[in-house]
Amino acid sequence: MKKALLTLLTLMLLCISSLAACSEKEEKSDRKLENTQLSLPKKAPQTGGSITVALSREPEGIFEPAFSTSIEDDDVQSFTTESMYQITNDLKYVPNLATWDISNDKKTYTFHLHKGVKWHNGTELTMEDWKYSLEVLANAQYTGPYFEHVSLIKGAKEYHDGKSNHIEGLRIIDPYTMKITFNDVHTTNLEKLWPVPMPKKVYQSIPIHKLFNSDPVRRHPIGLGPFQVTNMSQDGEIELEFFPNYWKGRALLDKVTLKVVNTPSMERDFKKGSLDLASIDAASMNQLERLQNIRISKIRGSIYSYIGLRFGHRDNQRDKNVDDLEKFKNKKLREALMYALNRSKMIDDFLDGQARVTNSVLPSTSWLSLAPKEFIPYEYNPKKAKKLLAEAGYIDRNDDGFVEDPSGQEFQISFGHYAGSALFESRAKAIIQAWKDIGIRTQLSTGSLIEFNLYNDMKEKDDPTLEAFIGSWYIGADLDPLPLWGSNAAWNYGRYKNEKSDQLLEEGIGEKAFDDAYRKNVYREWQKLFNEELPILPLWEKTDLFAISNRLQHVEINSLTPFNHVEKWSVTK
Incomplete structure (x- = not known):
């Protein structure tokens, strides 16, 4: 339930703490992928039976949402708690309790x-x-x-x-x-x-x-949910049983067991029928697709990755950002950096294809998001990138293969990437090489990938070696971009400032925005402005992957969670 409960702040903190893992498991979908749900014909629901759901890690064992921060505890709470509102697949808030x-x-x-x-x-x-x-x-x-x-x-x-x-x-x-x-x-x-x-x-x-x-x-x-906790083992396995007085009517399933299932054992457990639902990564998907008794669900998620560009620093005493760095203020330079990136190839090479190129910072599943055709696509075009550099005055004046800035000084970008998967180093090298290929001298910040917690600390403190840096945000259901991209937002790590952007973001949460059509139009204008100005370089939007046993029916997965309307889940007998 946490994905449907937390505001942007908490979800961002959760993502920061597990970003390396998110990025590894994040993506693989071909760039034309639409949400893929159940392909089997749904059978009439039957009462009774039990299922087993995989957890990636042992829960902390906190069953009150107001105190828990782990996704695993949230998975359990999805069965045992209820909220005043629900969130639809297109991220609208509708009544519940x-x-x-x-x-x-x-x-x-x-x-x-x-x-x-x-x-x-x-x-x-x-x-x-x-x-x-x-x-x-x-x-x-x-x-x-x-x-x-x-x-x-x-x-x-x-x-x-x-x-x-x-x-x-x-x-x-x-x-x-x-x-x-x-x-x-x-x-x-x-x-x-x-x-x-x-x-x-x-x-x-x-x-x-x-x-x-x-x-x-x-x-x-x-709790108030359709299931209640009946047993907790020392190894984190949690057993739930239907609550007979649930306000929407008795859940169809009798029991649900949630337990840690390691990736290597998933194929075996699904094959023998002892596992019914699991969040998986691309490598696991390639193995599990061979099984005849499961199906794979591919869903556009709410995590997007981007390259941030440094425009200034944070004045914490005044709680403001100061845009006092000139390096990336030339928009043609930013456009050149974007056109130099072959994002489709990066998705295939480093994310096993499980992502979609994005030019937005709002989830594509949101009712506020624009259609892809409304964005400047910034498709890979190194020739155009070089032309833009020349037009902006970035020219190789000494024939060393790299451009100097418009004043004739050596131009170089220090690019930062956090440590984690073995693929991260290859991904960082690919970005650096893409910029070198258009004549921009680029080096890896500190000379190597940076330990994850240190990396986040460096971003927050505006470390000068992070002139450009990779990042990801998990948006969840809070669609207000102001805490991330407002001119004085603390999480606007690039410290980019734009008065027109701020005006639109304020209008998007103001009194007139209670009219959905007005709000959608405001965010349409803001998204187009953000896309044109390129204060960051958007990369891709994650694809969530789930393996589901064929006997488990009526599972509805969206970009927030697989645990929607669990009282309606049933198993075939």
């Missing part, structure tokens, strides 16, 4: 809870449970990482700082109705709001700073 109305001034949302929703211990869900959850996240003693998800509520910061004993923006009308007032008018208020209630009657006797290690969070979780 609650519906809502928006006030005329767009600051107050009135949420209406479904009646009769039961916790796993049999008590009824009320708005007190959600209010308590929001208060926990805003409390100064809260030890989890998601305060940002409540900070936008009026009075939450004052409550957090001890200046108030309540959150002004939270008001319960009756057990099934609550009004939430936000500080500002933003279309993303709902998208960023923490949507998961907590069982107040169970948690309230536990000091907030002790909740993280408490029994109901670690050992005997109480």
